[in-house]
Amino acid sequence: MQRDCAFKKENSGWPAHSALTHLPPLVPPPHWDNTVTRPYWLLLSLTNIYSPAFCTLMRLAGLHITNPFVQAPMAGITDAPFRTIARQFHSGLIFTEMISAEALCRNNARTMLFAAIEEEHHPVAFQLVGNDPGRVAQAAAIAEGLGADMIDINAACPEKNIVRSGGGGALLKTPDKLASMVREVSRAVDVPVSIKIRLGFSKDDSLELACILEDAGASFISMHGRTVSQRFSGASDWDALARVVKEVKIPVLANGGGLDEERAVELLRYTGAEGVMLGRGTRGRPDLPATAFSLLESGQFDRMGPDTLMKTITRHAELEEQYFGELASMKRMRKHAIWYLKAAGYKFTHREFYKIEKLGELDGLLAGIIFGD
Numbered sequence: 307m308q309r310d311c312a313f314k315k316e317n318s319g320w321p322a323h324s325a326l327t328h329l330p331p332l333v334p335p336p337h338w339d340n341t342v343t344r345p346y347w348l349l350l351s352l353t354n355i356y357s358p359a360f361c362t363l364m365r366l367a368g369l370h371i372t373n374p375f376v377q378a379p380m381a382g383i384t385d386a387p388f389r390t391i392a393r394q395f396h397s398g399l400i401f402t403e404m405i406s407a408e409a410l411c412r413n414n415a416r417t418m419l420f421a422a423i424e425e426e427h428h429p430v431a432f433q434l435v436g437n438d439p440g441r442v443a444q445a446a447a448i449a450e451g452l453g454a455d456m457i458d459i460n461a462a463c464p465e466k467n468i469v470r471s472g473g474g475g476a477l478l479k480t481p482d483k484l485a486s487m488v489r490e491v492s493r494a495v496d497v498p499v500s501i502k503i504r505l506g507f508s509k510d511d512s513l514e515l516a517c518i519l520e521d522a523g524a525s526f527i528s529m530h531g532r533t534v535s536q537r538f539s540g541a542s543d544w545d546a547l548a549r550v551v552k553e554v555k556i557p558v559l560a561n562g563g564g565l566d567e568e569r570a571v572e573l574l575r576y577t578g579a580e581g582v583m584l585g586r587g588t589r590g591r592p593d594l595p596a597t598a599f600s601l602l603e604s605g606q607f608d609r610m611g612p613d614t615l616m617k618t619i620t621r622h623a624e625l626e627e628q629y630f631g632e633l634a635s636m637k638r639m640r641k642h643a644i645w646y647l648k649a650a651g652y653k654f655t656h657r658e659f660y661k662i663e664k665l666g667e668l669d670g671l672l673a674g675i676i677f678g679d
């Protein structure tokens with residue numbers, strides 16, 4: 307896979323996206339206790355002067371992206387209720403979890419629940435996983451119809467069932483097919499198309515892959531600094547990410563290892579990427595993109611206090627219930643509640659959470675741990 311990136315750089319430019327023509331108004335989202343972002347918005351609206359980070363992120367597919375820290379797609383986590391909660395804290399880009407292109411095309415009822423886009427979710431990147439370029443393009447058109455601000459193709463997932471079917475990370479073994487998927491999806495929709503990849507399948511092919519995808523017309527690339535074979539073992543290779551950032555002209559979101567505010571800011575600075583995608587660090591921390599941005603801008607950040615924590619978990623649980631029904635939602639919420647409390651530093655027995663079947667039981671348990679009631 308030899309590729310001349312330098313030649314490519316001279317001959318590529320910013321694709322014109324329809325999203326550029328319908329930029330949303332500059333209105334602050336409803337923050338609960340994010341003390342830093344609010345004055346930032348105020349400054350923006352009063353002076354119309356944008357910070358370098360804001361200007362840089364304006365480049366991201368022509369959308370108003372006001373925060374370089376992006377919520378990563380995470381299966382079983384970044385469902386519609388989580389995205390509603392995340393939006394209370396920040397106005398940055400939020401990815402759906404990976405949605406099966408095949409299931410979307412078949413109008414699978416459960417998939418439609420995960421795929422739901424609410425008014426407050428925007429800007430939302432809709433991630434599709436599949437192995438057939440034509441079918442993924444068909445699904446992309448459906449996702450656009452559902453309100454997706456952009457389409458993201460998953461070429462990173464290392465899960466056995468996905469890889470075996472030829473989708474996710476397996477696509478990195480067939481770069482030509484991957485490129486044709488980007489082209490077909492781009493033809494099928496008017497919104498920007500991005501792609502999430504890893505360094506390679508079993509070795510570092512990141513530069514070659516990035517050049518091919520840039521050439522194919524991807525608006526930007528999100529890159530996880532591990533190979534598919536590595537899954538989550540070893541360290542995310544930030545040097546490899548930095549090389550790709552330097553080499554390609556399209557924006558890159560660096561991913562892998564931004565587990566807290568300090569490491570998220572460090573990943574942004576070290577790689578020089580347009581933005582950083584935050585995954586595991588956002589479990590129980592939907593506010594992480596906001597607090598990381600706060601650290602970047604002001605050198606400090608505020609974490610949720612007990613009241614906000616209680617309100618956030620309860621609201622998250624209510625939303626899950628609206629989507630998935632009482633018992634199923636509580637089963638989904640158990641892990642979230644544990645993550646929220648662990649991230650906030652509470653000591654408690656996990657066992658109790660696995661018995662929860664009703665919202666009232668969750669509230670009682672939470673109140674006991676958070677307020678000692």
Ligand SMILES: Cc1cc2nc3c(=O)[nH]c(=O)nc-3n(C[C@H](O)[C@H](O)[C@H](O)COP(=O)(O)O)c2cc1C
Pocket residue numbers: 378379380381382383403404433460462463502530561562563564565583584585586587
């Ligand atoms: C539980 C879980 C589910 C994930 N689901 C997806 C997914 O649906 N699509 C995807 O592209 N990546 C998925 N990922 C990978 C993350 O988006 C991210 O690339 C990875 O966690 C590395 O970033 P981090 O070090 O910030 O966690 C998932 C990761 C985890 C832990």
